[in-house]
Amino acid sequence: xxHANQEPKVRIEVKxxxxxxxxxxxxxxxxxxxxxxxxxxxxxxxxxxxxxxTMFQENIINPIALGDIARSKTRxxxxxxxxxxxxHIPIDLAVDIEMLQTGIAE
Numbered sequence: 001x002x003h004a005n006q007e008p009k010v011r012i013e014v015k016x017x018x019x020x021x022x023x024x025x026x027x028x029x030x031x032x033x034x035x036x037x038x039x040x041x042x043x044x045x046x047x048x049x050x051x052x053x054t055m056f057q058e059n060i061i062n063p064i065a066l067g068d069i070a071r072s073k074t075r076x077x078x079x080x081x082x083x084x085x086x087x088h089i090p091i092d093l094a095v096d097i098e099m100l101q102t103g104i105a106e
């Protein structure tokens with residue numbers, strides 16, 4: 001969260017550790033196939049999260065408490081300014097999925 005009292009920017013990093021129990025069409029013994037699964041999952045989750053964050057901003061709701069985080073990191077936090085700019089704050093989202101274990105491939 002940078003400059004919450006001027007032009008705030010938000011970066012959200014989501015890190016997920018997951019395991020695959022079963023998958024069709026991939027060889028879980030091949031690191032390239034596992035990486036492809038990770039990439040596809042990252043893209044799908046990032047797309048859904050971006051849509052959700054946009055909906056929050058459009059409806060001026062803040063269920064993930066970005067304002068509270070900004071307030072905790074900004075001296076003399078200006079809540080009125082935050083509320084005015086919140087719908088337009090750029091949010092940079094990064095999703096990283098790491099497959100820890102793989103199971104059965106068909």
